[in-house]
Amino acid sequence: MCGIAGEVRLDRSPDAEAVRRMGPALAHRGPDAEGFFFEGPAALAHRRLSILDLEGGGQPMSAGGCTLVFNGQCYRHEALRAELRARGHAFQTRSDTEVVLRAYLEWGEPFVERLDGMFAVALWDSRARKLLLARDRMGKKPLYYALAQGGAFLRAPPAEGLTPATGALFASEPKALLAHGGVPRALDRTALVQYLAVEYVPQPRSVWDAVFKLPAAHVAVLDAQGFRLRRYWELPLEGGAPERLDEAGRGLVERLEGAVARRLVADVPVGVFLSGGVDSTAIAALATRHARPVATFSIGFEEASFDESRWARLAAERLGTDHHEERLSATASLDLLPAAVEELDEPFADPSVLPTLLLSRFVRKHVTVALAGDGGDELFAGYDTFLAHGPAALAARIPAPLLAAASRAAALLPASDRNMSFDFRLKQFLRGVGAEPSLRHQAWIGAFAPGELARVLSPELAALATPEVVFGPVRAAAARDAARGVRPGSVDEALRFFLAHYLEGDILVKADRASMAASLEARAPFLDLEVVEYAARLPASLKLGWRSTKVVLKHALRGIVPEEILSRPKKGFGIPVAAWIRGPLRPLFEDLFSEGSLQRSGAFEPAALRAMLQRHLSGQADLRKPLWTAAMFLLWQRRWGGQG
Structure with missing residues (x-):
């Protein structure tokens, strides 16, 4: 795993010293080596975390x-490599990097369609004077960029097709673009409003108005014509896969085991994240078929309703792994907050990034590569919201006045600090029932609804708090899916939402930043191309029942994963945010939400946001999600700047 950065200017020389500053900003992603390339219009920087061919394979x-x-x-x-050798290519290293480079030399721009893996690529072709940028199909590896036209930077994301541009800067993380010094640092207000609603900044925007995310499964080219952006892969439509449970399960295990085996290949020690849930236990169990002993790692909480460590210990004992465990306290989480803001360098409101950071640091003491269960919930309808999918469709038929009365009654329930408590689930359920079917899952997992945002934002930003702006990316994707034949409001559409939005914008960002902050490479077998395409084609009825999630996955894993793990209730990798805001994090929140702090921010209506905090502190309401989301923006703003 590595960090990449650079600048290409077709109308002037790139700033070599600025590019030399970009590399060290990514040192955590690649502590083993640093390299630069300067030639004509191109200046490239690379930081290396050595995984394969430790002696060779240097970059650029x-x-x-x-x-x-x-x-x-x-x-x-x-x-x-064998195919390219047969076509006449002579290799100098054992590294996969050289395979990628020679694949481009052989096939040109379509080479990216031949790659199977997780990647962000930047390639300078001096023969054609063009820069090529590409990102893997699921968005496992990040790539940010900025576009210049002459002396000015573009301030809105380019659409697919051709955009006038004469220069581009790119990097694995925004902090490297900021280290360059030439990229404007103005806040993207649309991105801020979207972040407050969905808890992350959705692609293609970043929190900076001149910095954009290359979307997953896209390739971009900058040349004399301008900047061209195109999608090179689509998630397959449902259909064309086995419809019988046994046959579908056998095909799934065969593909998943192959994916695990491929991700165990490294010239450095490899381990497995083990939470004791179905997904991580499946990865650990399949890994034991190919390596012994398998090192597994888990994290526990002192707060009982959030602690999964006993399940991880049970799984490790049954599988015979070399298990390692560490526990997290509220005090430890407080200490991690500044590190999280530093490493994320965009507002990000998934609090599980804190234990993921701690886990990654812990794991890196033992191994350099770790396999994780990311993607299982999104592929096989594993989230609790999927169990609400059918009931919500029925509840949506209830007259609006009755639903409003039910919501008011639910609001009177005493707020609990427990993870996924009944009152929290009920309130979230009622919140999503009235949403458009294509937006229902986003409403359930988000922080602020548009109407709520309009009340807490400053007047200038409140004008952007409309459904059209807030849910723009989700609506656009739903329209694309509908045009391809996906039924609005279906389980298949909901799965695509989680894969294209929540997975790319939240789960994979968390996994990448937390692991890379510790110079640890995280690999996700569930997101193997074969597994993803096979799962996408399976009927939704094999994934979700009225009372059960991950139907085909759990069926396929019988005899592989301990029965206790397969039948246990789902518990997300959460932290006790509601209790911590009232407890050890209270001084921080009172400082962040003070009148002076909110006035300086310029993003919020101080009285409205302070009233929300007081309702939570008094126990009148559980407002953990909106409060945490606003707090993470305020912390980001203090570190990275950007006025509302």
Whole structure:
């Protein structure tokens, strides 16, 4: 795993000293080596975390007039290497980086469609004077960029197709673009409003109005014509896969085991994140078929309703792994908050990033690569919201006045600090029932609804708090899916929402930033291309029952994963945010939400947001999600700047 950065200017020379500053800003992503390339219009920087071919494989890597900086892993690279050798290519290293570079030399821009893995690619082709940027199909590895036209930077994300541009800067993380010094640092107000609603900044925007995210499964080219952006892969439609449970399960295990085996390949120690849930236990169990002993790692909480450590210990004991465990307290989480804000460098409101950071630091003491269960919930309808999907469709038929009365009654229930308590679930359920079917899951998992945002934002920002702005990315994706034949409001549409939005914008961001902050490479077998495409084609009825989630996955894992794990209730990787805001984090929240702090921010209506905090502190309401989301923006703003 690595960090990449650079600048290409087709109308002037790039700023070499600025690019030299970009590399060290990504040192945590690649502590083992640093490299630079400067030639004509191009300046590239690379930080390396050595995983394969430790002695060779240095970057930037050049051949045939092209130079590559590559972040990620290309699986099945040996088969691709053999094919390229047969076509006349002579290899100098064992690294997958050279395979990627020579694949471009052989096939040109479509080479990215031959890659199987997690990656962010930047390639300078001096022969054609063009820069190529590409990102893997699921968005496992990040890539940010800024576009210049002459002396000015574009301040809105480019659409697919051709955009006038003469220069581009790119980096694995925004902090490297900021270290360059030439990129404007103005806040993107639309991005802020969307963040407050969904708890992360949705692609293609970033929190900075001149910095954009290359979306997953996209390739971009900057050349004399301008900047061209196109999608190179689509998630397959449902259909064309086995419809019988037994047959579907056998095919799934075969593909998942292959994915695990491929991700165990490394020239450094490899372990497995083990929470004791179905997904991580499946990965650990399949890993034990290919390696012994398998090192597993988990984290526990002192607060009982959030603690999963006993399940992780049970799984490790049954599977015979070399298990390691560490516990997290409220005090430890307080200590991690500044590190989280520093590493994320965009507002990000998933509080589980804190234990993920701690876990990654802990794991890195033992191994350099860790396999994780990310993607299982999104592929197989594992979230609790899926169990609410059918009942919500029925409840939506209830007259609006009755639903409003039910919501008012639910609001009177005493607020509990327990993880996923009954009152929290009921209130969230009623909140999503009245939403458009395509937006229902977003309403359930989000922080602020548009109407709530309009009440707490400053007047200038409140004008943006409309459903059209807040839910713009989700609505656009739903329209694309509908045009391809996906039924609005269906389980299949909901799965696509989680894969295209929540997974890419939240789960994978958390996994990447937390692991890379510790110089740890995280690999996700569930997000293997074969597994993803197979799962997408399976009927939704094999994934979700009226009372059960992950139907086909759990069926397939019988005899592989302990029965106690398969039948246990789901418990997310959460932290006791509601209790911590009233307890050890109270001084921090009172400071962040003070009159002076909110006035300086310029983003909020102080009285409205302070009233929300007081309602939570007094126990009148459980407002953990909106309060945490606002607090993480305020902390980000203090560190990185950007006025509302």
